[in-house]
Amino acid sequence: MDLSYSPEYEAFRAEVRAFTKKYGDQAPRGAALGSGDMRSWQKLLIEHGYAARTIPKEYGGFGAEPDVLKSRIIAEEFLAAGLPMGMSGQGISMLVPTLLEVGSEEQKKKYIAPTLRGEIIWCQGYSEPGSGSDLASLTTRATEDGDDFIINGQKIWTSTAAQADMIFCLVRTEPDKPKHEGISYILFSMKTPGIEVRPLVTMTGRAEFNEVFFTDVRVPKSGVVAGRGLGWMVANATLKHERGMLGDPNQAGTRLKAIIELMKEETVDGGRLMDNPALRDRLLKLQARTIAMEYHGLRLLTAGIKGEDAGVARLIVKLMGCELNHQLAAFAIDALGELGMLYNGSPHLRNMGNWQSSYMFDLGLIIGGGTAQIQKNIISERGLGMPREPKPAKV
């Protein structure tokens, strides 16, 4: 146990801090994914090794050796300076690591660099109306026709589909094989004729997701990654990256800080919220949880560096991280009381209504990326070695 950083890392931190001071005013504020401002910021970050850090140079990355401590220092310094990190769409965080792991040389050359630069925006075509937790039951069909597949079916929960240039999509190519073996992972253009994107408005009142309909969409077979029928294996490689992304403890820390400020500044009947013992006690409970998850993250980080298997400690992160974020938003709303129910640009609105929208959107995150109940199955089966639910006999 030693929480100090060696001189090498302290020097690295100084270097990152100098960068944030020098270039901070060039950072885009609230810019859209793939916008010009965002792209120039991304370019600057890649040049300095603060984005796409470990992606090989030949594919447009910075080409550094993986070093989670340096990645953490970058994240900490950017957070402290209030600067946005590099671009983080599904293409960068999910497709790029997948291609690096299982893509062909041609696919890597063609897609990784422009994706990192923000020139290709991707969306993910996994879930279907009839295939949520049981993703492998998906029915979007890809029928062979010469060098092409003809795709028919529907995807749902597709974020950024409207802006996307390309999609990485799971389709059923071998309908006669068992469900896990009949799926292929395929890349194709969202501009292909026959694709219709419909915004999916959620309880927040915004369309954070879309539905995507495919009607006789003709796409080249060369878009298949890793090989026909291997899509389930490829998708699992991707989901691994997604589950690491959700439940980020830094987010809880940032929220907690904002709530502490709120408790010190907001008043009711002329007294600070912080002076209300019931509210303070709830805040303290959440503070303990937030600190616990923060050091839990450090523990997993250390285990990763040492190549140790953290076992069940790692499997709980999505469940507990998403739940904590949700509880923090719920508490902020309660602390605000009647002010907490205001929304949608109302007079007296606090924090632009973000506590309510977070509270609602977080519920989506608890459900998405493997529901809380699926997480508990994974924890009990893989973490505690409990038996799977027996499958009903085939009829």
Place this chain on the structure above:
Amino acid sequence: MEFGLTDDQKMMQDSVNRTLERVSALERVRKAAEAGGHAADVLKAVAELGVTGILIPEEYGGLGLKLLDAALAAEALGRHVAPVPFVASSVMAPLAILHAGSEAQKRKWLPALASGELIAGVAVSERAGGARDKAGITAKGGKLSGKALFVLDFDGAGIYVVADARGSLHVVDAGAKGLEKTTLNTIDQTRAIGELNFHDVEAEALAHEAPAALERMIDAGRVMLAADVLGAGGRMIEKAVDYAKERKQFGRVIGSYQAVKHMCAEMIAELEPCRSLIWYAAYAFDAFPAEARRMAAHAKAHTTEVGTFVARTATEAHGGMGFTDLLGLHYWFKRIGFDRQALGGPEKVRHDAAVAQGWVGN
């Protein structure tokens, strides 16, 4: 930067666990609980491993380790519901004597505490959990008067470390004239606590007026209680999982039902982050003293809240059997119940965390 245990720490914890598996099996715990008081043979076995002197510097016969090491030992003791003194005698009292004692006082008590020959009780409840039933100690001209409740590691103690109402610390000989001792019965028969009534009792003040010494010993004690819950709770989860893998109903092991699996998943998901929090609180106690009070409070309050949830849920996973004396699961349940209230219940301890970060006055 490394947030984890060293190989030495893992080995030390393993050896305490292996020894306790041998000497503190359920039948032994049951016998000790029925007899009341500490189990001398179990104490001797852990003393031979150095656990009683874990924090005492080598020059006084101890191992000279840090609070994180003590937390690992505490976890093992909780795991085996070991009926031995530890929190007061091996952690709080030695720290008090180290911080506030003179050289002569250290030489007088620390070697005997390190070897396990001497047990030290600690009477600080009024300054940690708050004064109940008009308890409180006043010191005047080297003599103590008043009442101290919930004295930890009470049974067989040769000395007591006592905090007076001003927070100064005194050491009282268990045989001192005018000292009246009463055992208190708690749900947890693996721990021994009591009440001390002082009628002008001769006491030896710890030489240095160190106002921080009392807070430090309470913080350390809170981290130990949290670690005890971590061990006891972890063992309860293992027992629940093992039981669910064996017990059959409706033709299936109950561990294949999601309702049961999810109970187990929730328990481990709540308990594992407590381990990270306790490691940090214990490490901060030595490395970042400015953080120590708040972190110890959070570790204690949060882990005991989680512990209570684990204790009831693991009991439920055992069905009716969990509720019986026969299975003995209740020793762990009660151990956690004790840890939750000792040195302050969750609300009181969280209040201390609020004060420590200036959110509210004392």
